[in-house]
Amino acid sequence: MLTEAQIAHFQTFGFLVIRQAFTRSEVEALIREADAAYAAKSDREKDGSSSMWTSELVEERPALMKLMEDDRIYLSIGGLLGRDFIWNGSEIMWGIDPTLADHTWHFDGHKTSRNLDYPRTKVMLYLDPQRRDTGALRVIPGSHRDPLHKALFPLQDAHLGGDPNPYGVEGPQIPACAIETDPGDIVFFNQWLYHAVYGKEGKRRVIVLKFGPRPRTHAHLAMLRDGAPAGFAPHPALSNSKRLRIRRLAEACSELEAQVEKLD
Ligand SMILES: O=C(O)CCC(=O)C(=O)O
Numbered sequence: 488m489l490t491e492a493q494i495a496h497f498q499t500f501g502f503l504v505i506r507q508a509f510t511r512s513e514v515e516a517l518i519r520e521a522d523a524a525y526a527a528k529s530d531r532e533k534d535g536s537s538s539m540w541t542s543e544l545v546e547e548r549p550a551l552m553k554l555m556e557d558d559r560i561y562l563s564i565g566g567l568l569g570r571d572f573i574w575n576g577s578e579i580m581w582g583i584d585p586t587l588a589d590h591t592w593h594f595d596g597h598k599t600s601r602n603l604d605y606p607r608t609k610v611m612l613y614l615d616p617q618r619r620d621t622g623a624l625r626v627i628p629g630s631h632r633d634p635l636h637k638a639l640f641p642l643q644d645a646h647l648g649g650d651p652n653p654y655g656v657e658g659p660q661i662p663a664c665a666i667e668t669d670p671g672d673i674v675f676f677n678q679w680l681y682h683a684v685y686g687k688e689g690k691r692r693v694i695v696l697k698f699g700p701r702p703r704t705h706a707h708l709a710m711l712r713d714g715a716p717a718g719f720a721p722h723p724a725l726s727n728s729k730r731l732r733i734r735r736l737a738e739a740c741s742e743l744e745a746q747v748e749k750l751d
Contacts, residue, residue: 501631501680538582545577
């Protein structure tokens with residue numbers, strides 16, 4: 488369970504790190520799974536790429552799906568977002584796409600549908616050490632909220648092809664906090680937070696789990712719908728799971744799907 492101070496850290500700065508939540512042997516098992524997921528995908532798609540950033544592989548691998556219901560993640564997300572949270576999918580990154588070796592400053596979303604009161608949250612498990620200039624996630628603390636969020640629009644514009652140095656300095660010099668991590672650490676961050684990564688190197692294996700509060704307004708639902716063209720039907724592995732927490736998440740996906748269908 489998180490402390491009140493940890494929750495306040497997340498709410499105030501937009502991120503939280505839990506150090507060494509997973510043991511070395513647990514991390515080794517996760518690395519084996521991430522490597523196997525990459526090998527299976529390469530085998531399946533034979534596209535010759537030496538990296539991947541793909542969704543829904545966590546749901547395909549029972550050993551990874553356990554993370555969704557793991558106390559260290561499930562209860563922490565409940566503390567950060569409230570107990571009635573929803574599942575928003577997963578990603579695995581393996582290796583480095585050269586076009587994203589530097590991933591410039593951005594927030595996950597659009598300027599036109601800013602619902603800063605809806606904290607979509609990513610849980611990042613970095614399975615290789617990450618240091619400031621070699622792939623650590625950088626964040627601008629507090630930028631998930633206005634007025635700072637809006638003031639930093641030039642960074643989002645630069646990310647999308649506008650003036651690359653809107654503040655007269657290169658991306659790595661933008662005032663920020665580099666979240667250096669070792670395998671076993673968990674990083675939670677609000678997706679409205681401006682974030683970037685510079686100098687990725689090595690295999691850089693990352694498991695990402697995504698959650699949000701249950702949407703309560705039309706605007707939240709519309710934003711979620713627009714960000715999920717494939718819809719919200721739960722992955723069969725979730726619906727078929729016998730695990731209570733996972734079943735709850737699957738049911739929430741189905742409820743969301745029904746709500747979104749009624750939107751227009
Ligand atoms: O690669 C990372 O650590 C962060 C990737 C990122 O920018 C994102 O998840 O939106």
